[in-house]
Amino acid sequence: xxxxxxxxxxxxxxxxxxxxxxxxxxxxxxxxxxxxxxxxxxxxxxxxxxxxxxxxxxxxxxxxxxxxxxxxxxxxxxxxxxxxxxxxxxxxxxxxxxxxxxxxxxxxxxxxxxxxxxxxxxxxxxxxxxxxxxxxxx
Numbered sequence: 001x002x003x004x005x006x007x008x009x010x011x012x013x014x015x016x017x018x019x020x021x022x023x024x025x026x027x028x029x030x031x032x033x034x035x036x037x038x039x040x041x042x043x044x045x046x047x048x049x050x051x052x053x054x055x056x057x058x059x060x061x062x063x064x065x066x067x068x069x070x071x072x073x074x075x076x077x078x079x080x081x082x083x084x085x086x087x088x089x090x091x092x093x094x095x096x097x098x099x100x101x102x103x104x105x106x107x108x109x110x111x112x113x114x115x116x117x118x119x120x121x122x123x124x125x126x127x128x129x130x131x132x133x134x135x136x137x138x
Contacts, residue, residue, distance in 0.1 A: 002069050004088060004096060005057050011049055017042040021095035029084065029103045030113035039130035041099065043123045044116075051077055051115040066090070077115050082108035 007015035017038065026041040027034040035041060049055075053076035061070040071086040084103035091097045103109045116123075 002060060002062065002071065002088070004069075004086070005060060005071055008049075008055075009057065013042070013046050013049065016045055019096050020099075021091055021093070021097040024096055025098050027098075027100035028116075029101050029109055030116060037127075040123075040127040043126035043130065046126065047116060047119040047123045050119060051112070052082075053077065077108060077111040080108045080111040082112060 004016065004019050007019060020038045020041055022038050023036065024038055024041050025034050025036050026044060028044070035044060055073060055075040057071050057073050059072040061072075063069070067090050069086075069088040069090070071088070073084050073086065075082050075084070082103050083105075084101060087098075087100040087102070088096050089098035103112060
């Protein structure tokens with residue numbers, strides 16, 4: 001089982017963040033442009049944990065070289081059932097440098113977009129706060 005799956009299933013935000021490369025690229029199923037950077041990706045994933053209900057992985061597919069993984073999941077968002085997939089690429093250090101999420105059906109993706117939109121000010125602030133050093137926030 002991939003360590004990202006274990007961290008997500010445990011709802012361990014710190015473990016998830018520790019698996020992300022500093023320059024990770026996150027491609028959202030509901031945003032036009034990808035997001036870059038560990039702080040922003042970790043904040044988005046914390047937001048997702050707040051909006052997904054009854055999240056569970058149902059299947060895992062791994063390539064033979066250990067760099068590419070597909071984790072299929074099911075969850076609920078605002079009463080809508082969502083089926084999706086996390087596509088991960090890990091670098092030579094074992095850190096996730098590319099994470100793309102896809103979801104279906106459209107009604108579920110729309111519910112996810114609305115729920116995440118409501119979270120986005122908090123997500124942005126969490127990412128900004130994570131990027132500050134103790135000296136900068138003093």
